[in-house]
Amino acid sequence: MFPGQGSQYSGMGMEFLDAFSEYREYFKVSGDLVGTNLLGIINGGNQDSSLDDTRFSQISIYTLSCALNDYLINNLSISKECVDTVMGHSLGEYSALYSSGAYSFGKGAELVGYRSMITAKEGKNNKGMMVAVLGEELFKIMNILESYNGRVFIANYNDYRQTVISGYENSVKELIEDFKSNGIKKMVILKVGIASHCPVMKKVSDELGRFINNNIDFNDINLPFFSTTELDYKNKEEIAKTLRGQLVNPVRWVESIEYLLKKGVSIFIEVGPGKVLTGLVGRIARENGKEIILLNTDKMEDIQNLKKILKEEGIINEA
Numbered sequence: 001m002f003p004g005q006g007s008q009y010s011g012m013g014m015e016f017l018d019a020f021s022e023y024r025e026y027f028k029v030s031g032d033l034v035g036t037n038l039l040g041i042i043n044g045g046n047q048d049s050s051l052d053d054t055r056f057s058q059i060s061i062y063t064l065s066c067a068l069n070d071y072l073i074n075n076l077s078i079s080k081e082c083v084d085t086v087m088g089h090s091l092g093e094y095s096a097l098y099s100s101g102a103y104s105f106g107k108g109a110e111l112v113g114y115r116s117m118i119t120a121k122e123g124k125n126n127k128g129m130m131v132a133v134l135g136e137e138l139f140k141i142m143n144i145l146e147s148y149n150g151r152v153f154i155a156n157y158n159d160y161r162q163t164v165i166s167g168y169e170n171s172v173k174e175l176i177e178d179f180k181s182n183g184i185k186k187m188v189i190l191k192v193g194i195a196s197h198c199p200v201m202k203k204v205s206d207e208l209g210r211f212i213n214n215n216i217d218f219n220d221i222n223l224p225f226f227s228t229t230e231l232d233y234k235n236k237e238e239i240a241k242t243l244r245g246q247l248v249n250p251v252r253w254v255e256s257i258e259y260l261l262k263k264g265v266s267i268f269i270e271v272g273p274g275k276v277l278t279g280l281v282g283r284i285a286r287e288n289g290k291e292i293i294l295l296n297t298d299k300m301e302d303i304q305n306l307k308k309i310l311k312e313e314g315i316i317n318e319a
Helices: 014-019 021-034 038-042 054-075 092-100 105-125 138-148 169-181 199-215 236-246 253-263 276-287 300-312
Strands: 128-134 152-159 162-168 187-189 225-227 232-234 267-270 293-296
Touching: 014 021, 014 054, 014 300, 021 038, 021 054, 021 105, 038 054, 054 092, 054 105, 092 105, 092 225, 092 236, 105 199, 128 152, 128 169, 138 152, 138 162, 138 169, 152 169, 152 253, 152 276, 162 169, 162 199, 199 236, 225 236, 225 253, 232 236, 253 276, 267 276, 276 293, 293 300
Parallel strands: 267 293
Antiparallel strands: 128 162, 128 187, 152 162, 225 232
16 A cells, blocks of 8 residues: 655655665656656755655655565565555555556656646645544534535545545635634644645646546556545556546545455555555554554665565565
């Protein structure tokens, strides 16, 4: 499972890239596409650009996630037969599609670069905002949202007590005050600068669709790709519609994980920066009384632990 925008942080992936320098080439390819030194931005050495800028965060997360994916498959020799499902959260679906074989790394980078450019442009023209509401039941949030119809929307159903709202900045700020007056205090503004996964992004969705139709030919999928907005596995003929739709439709993460738990999936690996998804999955699994193994690739110690566990489970033979 591959994380989305907001999981970026300064210095992400540098331990891994120092240990396996051959994967720095991925950042050269992506950096050339967007016309900047991505590793310089990640390390905070580029004073003119910020990793939280949508134009650079999306492509950086995609690039690191793909490099880590290829490390797992190539260096650790994880058999594709062991992989039940690849999935992503929001932007992470682009990394998941790369993992599934839907396109080459370079073609995916071209697609993500274009997506980041048009979302950043939309963010300047129609300033959007996304806020995570923590520790509250969904029904309470939805009751307050009723008076903001058409302005603010639920963007992510992340777990049973974490919901992300999205919409026009002024309306979201108004809603935050409304939440506070109704006893909802714990909120986190996401580092995205746009209003993704809601109808505000309709124009961007249409632009993306035109770009895909004119520039991207998808390959046959060789690992099952599960859409977390449509709650279904997708083939190459359906990918374009899914990628257009995910910009305007909510991420249904809770239902996606519930489905995999019922299927009997017991090992979840977060491939990319941070540990947000493993945290969400852990809470969902506990609520459903399921014991699972959660692994991630955030730091080298996490990767070493992943190798140890997967070796014990008989999934890899790497020493």
